[in-house]
Amino acid sequence: xxxxxxxxxxxxxxxxxxxxxxRPGLQPDxxxxxxxxxxxxRAAWDKADGIDVEWEPASGGSGPLTYTLRVARDTDVIxxxxxxGTRGSVQGLADGLYEVSVEAADSDGNADDxxxxxxLWVGRNRLQERGTVSLSGVAxxxxxxxxxxxxxxxxxxxxxxxxxxxxxxPQVIEEIWGEGYVKDVKIGDGLLFSNDESGTYGARVWDFxxxxxxxxxxxxxxxxxSVHNLSYGDGHLYASNNDTDGMxxxxxxxxxxxxxxxxxxxxxxxxxDQAWVDGKVYVAWWGGFTILDATDPSDLVAEVVHAYSDSxxxxxxxxxxxxxxxxxxxxxxxxxxxxxxxxxxxxxxxQVGSYRSGDGTVVHNVHVDGDHAFVAYYTEGVRVxxxxxxxxxxxxxxxxxLARHGEMYGAWGVWPYGEHIAxxxxxxxxxxATFHPPVVRAP
Numbered sequence: 001x002x003x004x005x006x007x008x009x010x011x012x013x014x015x016x017x018x019x020x021x022x023r024p025g026l027q028p029d030x031x032x033x034x035x036x037x038x039x040x041x042r043a044a045w046d047k048a049d050g051i052d053v054e055w056e057p058a059s060g061g062s063g064p065l066t067y068t069l070r071v072a073r074d075t076d077v078i079x080x081x082x083x084x085g086t087r088g089s090v091q092g093l094a095d096g097l098y099e100v101s102v103e104a105a106d107s108d109g110n111a112d113d114x115x116x117x118x119x120l121w122v123g124r125n126r127l128q129e130r131g132t133v134s135l136s137g138v139a140x141x142x143x144x145x146x147x148x149x150x151x152x153x154x155x156x157x158x159x160x161x162x163x164x165x166x167x168x169x170p171q172v173i174e175e176i177w178g179e180g181y182v183k184d185v186k187i188g189d190g191l192l193f194s195n196d197e198s199g200t201y202g203a204r205v206w207d208f209x210x211x212x213x214x215x216x217x218x219x220x221x222x223x224x225x226s227v228h229n230l231s232y233g234d235g236h237l238y239a240s241n242n243d244t245d246g247m248x249x250x251x252x253x254x255x256x257x258x259x260x261x262x263x264x265x266x267x268x269x270x271x272x273d274q275a276w277v278d279g280k281v282y283v284a285w286w287g288g289f290t291i292l293d294a295t296d297p298s299d300l301v302a303e304v305v306h307a308y309s310d311s312x313x314x315x316x317x318x319x320x321x322x323x324x325x326x327x328x329x330x331x332x333x334x335x336x337x338x339x340x341x342x343x344x345x346x347x348x349x350x351q352v353g354s355y356r357s358g359d360g361t362v363v364h365n366v367h368v369d370g371d372h373a374f375v376a377y378y379t380e381g382v383r384v385x386x387x388x389x390x391x392x393x394x395x396x397x398x399x400x401x402l403a404r405h406g407e408m409y410g411a412w413g414v415w416p417y418g419e420h421i422a423x424x425x426x427x428x429x430x431x432x433a434t435f436h437p438p439v440v441r442a443p
Contacts, residue, residue, distance in 0.1 A: 035061035037104035039114020044439040050091035051120055055102045057086055063107030072099045095123030097436070116443075121436030127384050127397030128434050130167040130420060135160060135429030139183040140365070140413035141422045147211040148415065148422045149192060150430050151182040158182045159194060160430070161211050167420045167432045173212045179204055183412075188232040191217075191255055195227040195239070202227030203239055205255045217255045224248045224260070229317075233276030236261070236297040245270035247283060249297050261298035266290065267305060273317040282318040282327060289318045289329060291343060306341065306349040319368045326352070326390040328373055330363045338366055338375055340390045355385055355393040369416045372396070372435070376411040382423055384435060399433055401425045 037058035044052045051071065058065055069088040071079040079090055088102075098120055103113040121128070137154035148170070150160040159182060161174040180196030187193070192208035202224035207215040220227075226242035235253040240246075241263075249262040264271070266285035273284045281292040281300065288307035292300040308315065316332035325344045331337060340353035355375075357363075362378040371388040384397035401423070402410035415422040416435070423431040 033060035033062065035059075035065075035104060035106050035110045035112050037102075037112040037114045039116035039442070040100055040102050040118045041116070041442045042439065043100045043118045043120045045120060045122055046089070046091070047124075047438070048091070049093050049122060050089060051093065051098065051100060051122060053088045053090070053100050053102070055086050055114075058104035058112065061104070061106030061108075061110060066105050068103045068105070070101050070103070072101070073097070093122045095121075095125075097121050118440045118442065120440055125397055126436045126438065127382065127399050127421070128436065129399055130432045130434055131164075131170050132428060132432070133160070133162055133170050133172060133430040136427055138412070138424050138426060138429055140185060141415045141424035141430065142185045142187050143415045143418045143422050144187045144208070144211070146419065148418070148430060148432075149185045149187065149211075150424055151185050151194070152176075153181070153183055153412075153426070159185065159192075159214070161214065162430055163211075164418070164420065164422065164432055167434065170430065170432055174214065176214065179216065184227075184229045186230050186232045189235070191232070191252070193230050193232055193237055193252075195230050197226050197228060197242060199226050201225065202241070203230060203237065203250075205237075205252055205258060207255070218252075218258050220250060220258050224250070229273040231274045231276045231281070233281075233294070234279070234297070236276075236294070238274045238276055238281055240271040240274060247271045247274055247281075249300065251297070262300055264290075264292065264300055267307065272315070275317065275319055277320055278324070280320070280324070282320060284315045284318045284329065286315050287313065289315055289327065289341075291327070291346075304343050304346045304349060306343075316363075317365050319366050319373075321368055321387060321390055322370060326387075328366050328368060328387070330366050330375070332362065332364055334362055335359055336361075336363050338363060338373070338385070338393065340387070340393065342390075353391040353393055355383075355395070357383055357395075364411070365413045367414060367416055372416075372437075374414045374416040374421065374435075376414040376423065378402070378409050378411065378426075381411050381425075382414050382421070382433070396438070397435060399423070399431070401428050401431060 042054040101117040105111040139151040139153035146165040148162045152158045158179040159176040164170045182194045184195040192206035201219040203220040205218040227239040229240045231238045237250040246265040250258045269287035275282045283290040291304035314333040316330045337356035342352045357380045365376045373385040375383045381399045381401040385393040409426040413424045421433040
């Protein structure tokens, strides 16, 4: 279908066109004035088949200014129209990635196409697969910049380090053997951390300044001899201890000499996972969750303790929204789902929302980045939820990885904090994807 363009001019109350105003000291008819234009400021998917575009008025130039909106796909301009306003809309677009640009021109023919062009995806599924490293038997993932580390799990190796600068063709740059049965990895402050459930050393600390050659700095043993999950923040490592069912805190400011400084025991059940975010530790202990103030990691203070009301829950992990007023949890059981809790009042923690992709699905991990939650499902691949309204999560992207092999376990973990989304899938390996937000703005 041919694209349809509708350009909306900025108008005054009387209906006349409100022309762009020049910068102070310049007159619209000053032919010597230099035309200056920044380009596109904002582009938004209209949640159907179109794009809404906005730009700021140009300054300088001679006489009335006009703007030309261009929409291109694969370098081919598919729509172009002039306007005297600062907004435009394009409908009738097929799903795909488009580049939007605007050019300003004055009455003397001087033109400035601006310095900003924005790319925007049109379509309801905003998660698009890019490249894969085939590694059967891997587990969780974490990243740093364009480097991704994958837990070796059942591959026979402990860790894989992947260069993801080209998301369409990621490359393994290092494999580490013989350093634990690794399911979980974290990166921070130039250090890499890996867990181990073999029963001797529960975690390892690596120098990660050179990702192509991680250097082992320390092995963490007793009492953290078997660790299921890790989290790192502000010089401290938080480790779920399989032997004690609690969580140990290790000071790793001297990474070659870790020192255990605190321990947390849940009200009942066992600690399964924890996440350090902005000075707080969010602990999932299967029967519920706790939020700990980690201002002093050697003296953790419980701010919120919440037990689920139903005994069949399996609280696997917890992650806060950006403002910290809500947390999302995952229930790792058949039919389990993502729950959203309002934790703004520690004395009145309430479930206010939920998301379930299907009755027989098994969810594993959730991470939040801005207004979006990225959820790894064993059975559904990765789902992206819009949580701008935490009480009503809405799916805006999906990538089904399980359909490729038809087995129980699929996406184990997802890392959404890099330029691209990294997915650790137990049968497919490392999958890179691009999430296209519905609104993009000029830098």
